[in-house]
Amino acid sequence: MKKIKIPIGPQHPALKEPISLRITVEGEVIKDADVRLGYNHRGIEKLAESRTYVQNIYLMERICGICSHSHTTCFVQGVESLCGLEVPKRGLFIRMLVCELERIHSHYLWLGVAAHEAGFDSLFMYTWRDREVVMDLLEIISGNRVHYAINTIGGVRRDLSEVQKEKILEGIQFLKKRMEYYTNLGTTEPSFVARVSGVGILPKEKAMSLCAVGPTLRASGIASDIRKDDPYAAYDEIPFSVCTATSCDVLGRVVVRIKETMESIKIVEYLVKNLPSGEIKVRAPRKVKEGEAVSRYEAPRGENIHYIKSNGTDKPERVKVRAPTLANYPATIEMLKSGFIADIPLIFAAIDPCICCAERFVEVIDTKNENTQVLTMAEIKKRYSKSQGLKKGSSVWPL
Amino acid sequence: MIERLIKWSRLKSPWILHLNTGACNACDIEIVDALTPRFDVERFGILLKASPRHADVIVCTGPVTRQMKDRIIRIYEQTPDPKFVIAVGACAMSGCVYRGAYNVIGGVDQVIPVDIYVPGCPPRPDAIIDGVVKLLQKLESSK
Numbered sequence: 321m322k323k324i325k326i327p328i329g330p331q332h333p334a335l336k337e338p339i340s341l342r343i344t345v346e347g348e349v350i351k352d353a354d355v356r357l358g359y360n361h362r363g364i365e366k367l368a369e370s371r372t373y374v375q376n377i378y379l380m381e382r383i384c385g386i387c388s389h390s391h392t393t394c395f396v397q398g399v400e401s402l403c404g405l406e407v408p409k410r411g412l413f414i415r416m417l418v419c420e421l422e423r424i425h426s427h428y429l430w431l432g433v434a435a436h437e438a439g440f441d442s443l444f445m446y447t448w449r450d451r452e453v454v455m456d457l458l459e460i461i462s463g464n465r466v467h468y469a470i471n472t473i474g475g476v477r478r479d480l481s482e483v484q485k486e487k488i489l490e491g492i493q494f495l496k497k498r499m500e501y502y503t504n505l506g507t508t509e510p511s512f513v514a515r516v517s518g519v520g521i522l523p524k525e526k527a528m529s530l531c532a533v534g535p536t537l538r539a540s541g542i543a544s545d546i547r548k549d550d551p552y553a554a555y556d557e558i559p560f561s562v563c564t565a566t567s568c569d570v571l572g573r574v575v576v577r578i579k580e581t582m583e584s585i586k587i588v589e590y591l592v593k594n595l596p597s598g599e600i601k602v603r604a605p606r607k608v609k610e611g612e613a614v615s616r617y618e619a620p621r622g623e624n625i626h627y628i629k630s631n632g633t634d635k636p637e638r639v640k641v642r643a644p645t646l647a648n649y650p651a652t653i654e655m656l657k658s659g660f661i662a663d664i665p666l667i668f669a670a671i672d673p674c675i676c677c678a679e680r681f682v683e684v685i686d687t688k689n690e691n692t693q694v695l696t697m698a699e700i701k702k703r704y705s706k707s708q709g710l711k712k713g714s715s716v717w718p719l
Numbered sequence: 720m721i722e723r724l725i726k727w728s729r730l731k732s733p734w735i736l737h738l739n740t741g742a743c744n745a746c747d748i749e750i751v752d753a754l755t756p757r758f759d760v761e762r763f764g765i766l767l768k769a770s771p772r773h774a775d776v777i778v779c780t781g782p783v784t785r786q787m788k789d790r791i792i793r794i795y796e797q798t799p800d801p802k803f804v805i806a807v808g809a810c811a812m813s814g815c816v817y818r819g820a821y822n823v824i825g826g827v828d829q830v831i832p833v834d835i836y837v838p839g840c841p842p843r844p845d846a847i848i849d850g851v852v853k854l855l856q857k858l859e860s861s862k
Contacts, residue, residue: 330790333769336747337739338787359786360741363820370819382816385745385841429748432755448755455752466745466841676743 321346328664330359335668336433337675345661353656355649361679368639373399373473373608376636380626381467383641384677386429389422390619391626391641391677392471397552398615398628399473402608408599411475412553417488417591418461418470419553420584424495425454426620427581430672431502434574437669438515443505450498457491460484475601485592492592496585503578507571517571520655520667524568532651533644534622535580536671538564539572546618560587570670607634619644621672643677729775729801730855732764736774736798740791740827742781745841746808750778753844760848771797776854778847779833782810782817783824795831803858805850806833809840 323346330338338359344352364383368376380395381388393415400407407415428451435443455465462468462478470476506512522532527540537544545562547555563579565572610632617624622644629638648671655667737750753760754767768774771794783791795802806827809815817823827833834857837850 330787331738331771331794336737337744338741338790359790360739360781360784361786361822362741362782362784362817363822364817367817367820379816382743382745382840385743385748388743388745445756448752449757452752452757465843466749674744676741 323351326661329356335665337673339673339675341664341668343656343661343664348660348662350656350659350661350664353653355653357675357679359679360676365639365641368636370635372606372634373636376639377471377473378469380641381469384643384674385466386426386674387422387619387621387624387677388467389418389470390617390624391643392469393419393553394615394617394619394624394626395628395639396471396473397617398613398626399608399630400604401615402611402613402628402630403473403605404609405474405602405604407475408602409554409596410479410598411600413591413595414461414476414478414480414600415471416553416555416558417480417588418458418468418476420587420591421454421458421461422468423584423620424581424588425451425458426672427577427584428454428495430577430620430669431506431574433672434516434570434666434669435512437665438512440509440512440515443502443512447502450495453491453494457488460487472601472604474604475599477601479600480592480595485595488588488592492585492588496582499578499581499585503582506574506578513571516574516666517567517569519570519663520659520670521569522651522655526654527568527651530650530654531647532622533647534619534672535573535576536622536648536651538562539576540568541566546616546623550616552615552617558587558590570666573670607632608636621645621674621677622647641677643674645671645674646678648673649678726858730859732766733775733803733851733855734766734768734773735776735778735851736768736771736794738771738777738779738791738794740779740781740787740811741784741823742808742810746780746811749841749844750780750807750847753847758844758848760851763851765851771795772799774798774802776803776805776851777831778805778807779811779827779831780807782814782820783827783830785822785824788824788830791827791830803834803854804831805835805837805854807837807847807850808842809838812836812838815840 323344326343329335329340340356342354377392380391383391428447432444432447459465462470522540524540527537543562543564548562560583563576565575608630612629615626625642627640628636631637652671806812811827814825835850835854837846839846
């Protein structure tokens with residue numbers, strides 16, 4: 321049968337964010353997929369070099385609106401290790417509390433989106449209604465629904481009162497009850513299970529070799545979680561288990577995320593009940609000592625890495641962000657292969673793509689002499705036109 | 720008579736297209752929030768559409784990136800007349816924290832005409848709904 325290429329995106333009904341996919345199909349079956357990035361690239365890493373560390377916290381927060389706390393925590397941890405600051409216990413607990421609430425909010429959101437892509441819109445509306453409870457809790461703690469701005473270098477900016485603690489416990493009880501209902505629904509509702517099971521298979525070995533991260537990796541039966549493997553903040557003293565599934569498909573990813581939400585709810589309960597007393601932050605120096613730091617963090621979507629190089633001034637010399645979605649792209653292409661066209665949105669949604677997180681700059685490494693080069697957009701266009709034999713002025717990516 | 724009928728039907732059910740021009744997802748989830756049960760703009764007849772050809776109102780989020788510039792213009796041209804643009808969030812208004820970044824042009828108004836600005840980083844769903852209602856009032860008073 322003849323192979324046909326279908327362009328999807330950047331603005332497409334199935335996609336919530338601008339990304340372009342080129343799918344090669346043979347009849348209904350996907351043979352190959354190509355991901356084109358850069359529509360959401362804003363140049364945050366470069367911008368970070370011209371701002372002070374405190375200003376950068378607010379910039380890092382705006383890498384992504386869903387996992388905003390992940391990026392700030394990851395950045396702040398790196399800076400703290402550079403300065404050699406010891407964050408007070410209470411500060412760490414509040415930081416982890418917001419982190420787990422964010423995970424709950426992100427997984428609720430994802431469950432809704434996945435249900436929507438599977439054609440189960442009532443579940444989408446249900447989960448988003450219940451998600452408002454988490455949003456309220458986050459608003460109670462931080463004063464904002466999405467960008468919490470709770471982190472600062474050396475601790476957190478807001479303390480928790482007794483009333484807030486009670487409110488959190490109350491809200492968490494409600495979320496727990498609802499999640500139990502969804503666990504039951506998501507794993508037993510025959511039409512939903514039929515839609516998601518066996519779709520987007522990612523075998524264990526492939527998941528390993530393609531460096532998948534987060535729930536995508538855990539759904540392929542590998543128990544890897546930065547909170548357990550390389551504990552940051554105070555995760556080493558909190559009891560929780562890493563959730564996995566062995567079915568390696570979208571159903572597995574649903575199960576992993578539902579289980580993880582239940583774990584997060586337990587962690588939040590533990591954190592609120594065992595909140596130590598004392599200070600919430602220490603004073604941080606304006607200038608950071610010269611050095612390099614790598615900080616790892618388990619975001620709702622997987623492992624988040626920040627690299628910070630400091631040159632002794634109040635501005636970083638280099639900040640590099642490796643967001644979890646970027647690590648999951650190779651695995652997504654593997655999952656798409658031999659699937660059907662109708663499965664594309666579902667498979668793509670199953671990695672919980674956060675495109676704005678993953679848009680970093682282009683660095684070309686010559687494999688022959690290991691020269692590294694940063695290319696401008698114009699240069700990339702020029703090279704691409706040359707390699708494709710395009711005429712001057714013709715569209716580079718014809719759509 | 721027919722014009723009045725068209726205006727009436729337009730006021731009662733504006734269909735919106737959500738266009739992410741390089742946003743950080745925060746405004747986007749707040750827009751989806753506005754469509755889901757707690758805020759539920761569907762009770763006003765506002766419906767989220769996936770194709771620009773079905774839409775009356777384009778809801779833009781985020782600063783305009785160089786990659787998206789041509790696509791935004793194309794989507795704007797694909798939307799049938801009369802069309803309206805709402806810029807949601809500080810980024811869509813002026814560029815917010817990304818101002819000065821090499822790949823960011825600025826607010827959405829640098830590329831296409833904007834009718835309503837909704838400030839906030841991100842604006843609450845209530846604010847977004849308020850923006851849509853203000854647009855409808857503007858429509859109502861216009862001929």
